Amino acid sequence: AIQMTQSPSSLSASVGDRVTIVCRASQGIRNDLGWYQQKPGKAPKLLIYGASNLQSGVSSRFSGSGSGTDFTLTISSLQPEDFATYYCLQDYSYPRTFGQGTKLEIK
């Protein structure tokens, strides 16, 4: 199975900050990667697919980049509603595998 490694595991930031989360695959996955946001007690929400394509209805503050093994999710100017846990998910092969998550907390 492809292993997905996210960093950092947790991150403290302030409203208005620009933050970047990194996801690394154990082997090349082209750009078959999505980013999901999960708030406490809620189901995950799709933010980005195909590494860099913004899901309809998602704020343009979110952007993704990368290909092969290294990917990033960037939030350009943090808003209060962005404090959540973020997961990357590869859809290159089965089994589908997630990163361990990055918890974004208010500083």
Add this chain to the structure above:
Amino acid sequence: EVQLVESGGALVQPGESLRLSCATSGFRFSAYWMAWFRQAPGTGLEWVANIKGDGSAIYYVDSVKGRFTISRDNAKNSLYLQMDSLRAQDTAMYYCARDVNYSDAGGHYFDVFDTWGQGTMVTVSS
């Protein structure tokens, strides 16, 4: 509006069985792959299984192969997860999700989970 509603979660003992259901509405169910995910308390997300629209293709994570069975009833717009020989490690919130193929400008397809249910809790404990 696309909606997914899971049910069937419960407290069961190790070795017992449980069947989860996911009732859907607002889209042509038979045209979509569907998936189950789970999240153990305080941990990350895990993909469990998915099934093609006509049921002709199914995939599982290794840890549930031979114990869990994903199925669907397109006439009832419903997805199921039969869980047998349950273990303490299966304790988790279980989510169903719609599995969609999106394409980019170059015609490459991506497998994404665009709509999720609210989850149903399964606890395996003696």
